[in-house]
Amino acid sequence: MTTNGISSFTPFACDSGSLEELLAGTTLSCPCCNGQLTPEKLARLFGDVQRLARERAVAGNGHEPQRSAGAYAGMxxxxxxxxxxxxxxxxxxxxxxxxxxxxxxxxxxxxxxxxxxxxxxxxxxxxxxxxxxxxxxxxxxxxxxxxxxxxxxxxxxxxxxxxxxxxxxxxxxxxxxxxxxxxxxxxxxxxxxxxxxxxxxxxxxxxxxxxxxxxxxxxxxxxxxxxxxxxxxxxxxxxxxxxxxxxxxxxxxxxxxxxxxxxxxxxxxxxxxxxxxxxxxxxxxxxxxxxxxxxxxxxxxxxxxxxxxxxxxxxxxxxxxxxxxxxxxxxxxxxxxxxxLAPSAIDQRTLYEGNSVLRGGQTPRIDQPASAAGL
CATH class of the missing domain: 3.20.20.140 (Metal-dependent hydrolases)
Structure with missing residues (x-):
């Protein structure tokens, strides 16, 4: 959204509990694979979108993103x-x-x-x-x-x-x-x-x-x-x-x-x-x-x-x-x-003194670096 030519960001409560209540049993399908989008997956997607929006809003005008009245979903x-x-x-x-x-x-x-x-x-x-x-x-x-x-x-x-x-x-x-x-x-x-x-x-x-x-x-x-x-x-x-x-x-x-x-x-x-x-x-x-x-x-x-x-x-x-x-x-x-605001990309294949946060058979989270995302 743009106000007077200045980019702003309106947050959305995106934790899985809020999304589960919002969906109320409704099933959404992923447009890419047609698989079911669970509240947990949606929360992660919304969280990534909010993070990108925050970064761009701050980079664009040097101020904190705007917050909607009656709610708080800021950092x-x-x-x-x-x-x-x-x-x-x-x-x-x-x-x-x-x-x-x-x-x-x-x-x-x-x-x-x-x-x-x-x-x-x-x-x-x-x-x-x-x-x-x-x-x-x-x-x-x-x-x-x-x-x-x-x-x-x-x-x-x-x-x-x-x-x-x-x-x-x-x-x-x-x-x-x-x-x-x-x-x-x-x-x-x-x-x-x-x-x-x-x-x-x-x-x-x-x-x-x-x-x-x-x-x-x-x-x-x-x-x-x-x-x-x-x-x-x-x-x-x-x-x-x-x-x-x-x-x-x-x-x-x-x-x-x-x-x-x-x-x-x-x-x-x-x-x-x-x-x-x-x-x-x-x-x-x-x-x-x-x-x-x-x-x-x-x-x-x-x-x-x-x-x-x-x-x-x-x-x-x-x-x-x-x-x-x-x-x-x-x-x-x-x-x-x-x-x-400009974090390193998450790659759960990374080890710390030989240790991983994952256990055998678990799929690692591998995020695209911020620079590759066009930031």
Missing amino acids: IIDPHTHMISRTTDDYEAMARAGVVAVIEPAFWLGQPRTTVGSFVDYFTMISGFERFRAGQFGIRHYCTIGLNPKEANNEALAEAVIDALPRFLTKEGVVAMGELGYDEQTAAEDKALRAQIELAKEFELPIMIHTPHRDKRPGTLRTMDVLKEHGFDPTRCVIDHNNEETIREVRDRGYWCAFSIYPNTKMGSERMAALVKSYGPERLIVDSACDWGVSDPLAVVRTARLMAEHGVAAEAIHQVVYANALAVYGLNTEMREEHW
């Missing part, structure tokens, strides 16, 4: 996902729904790690193979590196892990240090937090803060006090897992204020929509924090759609599910919009 960044514990189905569903990039913070695995080597292997995986795996399904993967506060209370091990962190902080795709902060708010956790704040300053990295599940407000205030003591710039720090108790003070102190949308806990989509309406989108970030527990890798997608249904302006939604995360996590330039 989404989920800036807090523990994809090492998710399946390839999750990657496929996220890509179909418009997620173009994810950030994976270093995390607790569910049980204590007992050696430095287990941390080193974990950091290597989220900065290496997981980055490759995401790319094989059309999603750009980044990570943050740090010692999670839950594992800071084994002091001897914590010190050894912190000593090992610098080798990972300059790796490609590392956008911040995190998750840092407090769990039980012990002296050992405080020591680890302070040491890692100084590392973030040394390596000029933003910080992602984990706020405690218990005593959240005092723990959040204490964290910000410590950051201030160390002279850390609030505009380079995301305070995550916020709720209605903490939002005002986090924003008043100049920090980026993130919210994890979890089923029945932390923050829900309805509450998030109400907060955006009340406070506006400035410095607010929505993420899923999906992990090995009961969580939803499409939480950001669902929240964006619900906000649209509740009358939140499309540009405000765009800020909280895309632009704000890119602004802060792009500060060290490892995360750039061009990575997904």
